[in-house]
Amino acid sequence: MSDTQRRGLWFASLYVGSIVVVALIALLLSGALRLL
Amino acid sequence: MDLPLISAVFAAFSITMYVLLDGFDLGVGALLLLQSHETSRNHMVDSITPTWDGNETWLIMTGVTLLAGFPVAYGILMPAFYIPLTVMLLALGLRGVSFEFRAQMKQYRQWDVVLGIGSIVTACMQGLILGGLIQGVAIRGDTFGGSVFDCLRTFPFLSAACVLAGYVVLGGCWLYLKTAEESRHFAERTLRLALPAFLILFSLACVTAVSIQPEVRAVWKTHAVSLATIVGMMALAAVVLFDGIGKRSDLRPLIAALSMVSLGITGLAVLIFPNIVPFRLSLWEASASRLSHIFLLGGAIVVTPVVLAYSAFAYWVFRGKTPAEGWEI
Secondary structure (H helix, E strand, O other), rough: OHHHHHHHHHHHHHHOOOOHHHHHHHHHHHOHHHHO | OOOOHHHHHHHHHHHHHHHHHHHHHHHHHHHHHHHHOHHHHHHHHHHHOHHHHHHHHHHHHHHHHHHHHHHHHHHHHHHHHHHHHHHHHHHHHHHHHHHHHHHHHHHHHHHHHHHHHHHHHHHHHOOOHHHHHHOOOOEEEEEEEEOOOOOOOOHHHHHHHHHHHHHHHHHHHHHHHHHHHHHHHHHHHHHHHHHHHHHHHHHHHHHHHHHHHHHHHHHHHHHHHHHHHHHEEEEEEHHHHHHHHOOOOOOOHHHHHHHHHHHHHHHHHHHOOEEOOOOOEEEEOOOOOHHHHHHHHHHHHHHHHHHHHHHHHHHHHHOOOOOOOOOOO
């Protein structure tokens, strides 16, 4: 795996992870999961 | 630790939060121009009044991250986009003024037009910047080497229309969630038109980007699987959204629209990474000193939870349907 690919994986993991965590917190706080 | 990478993740996170959150209130603002009933327009504005200004915090955080973490990129991108950035900031100011004046002066019709125009202009300027980034920014050494008019070409205008349509979809979904009766029916009608319009414009923009920018073509070859997966998931989200219009769940269209737009931004990140000035300058070439990143990320660690907390609090306090008579009861 090249250096750019390794960095890309880190970027993707951190970026997607942060968005997913915020989305889950928002869904849990709003009780939206029940509304779906 | 790779601090420029972490700062770039923070910048990507901030701009995503901005697009998702301010996107729907810009969309609602744009839709004001299509709604002739004053009562419905008041209802629409009431649905975004408590949170619109907090949503813009994320734009400031993105700008600050770019300035502090990647000053070379900031120095190149600012002059490249002087025109759309200046017009966008003026339009955002106009929106703020119209929110205040419509409430104080009770001249709803006039200020709703100003709010609508401000929202449309803001969305279009952001689209021009996005289009300008994808078509490529001319660089000479470490400085901008093109003309300020480079972003006023066909592709950036197509991108502006696409961003506006995307925001209108988000705005329609927000109204679908937060309003009832006439405004909700209006949102339904809007979504049935705006979603196909957005998908057509998005497809056109993708095809045009591939034809005008060889680097986009190259990334499609090297990351075919991940980009195809993202586009497939976007299409799935669009189907879920369209199918959810008129159904019982008020929230499903908004979640589908937010997912669709998030996936679009993720695709853009795949196209651009590891560059910060697309296809020209990498994160590490444009990076500030290690100390700047430590200062920046230290601030981000403190400020981000505060912004998330007050945003969550505002959305929680004003949860549920917007009352027909407004929040001031």
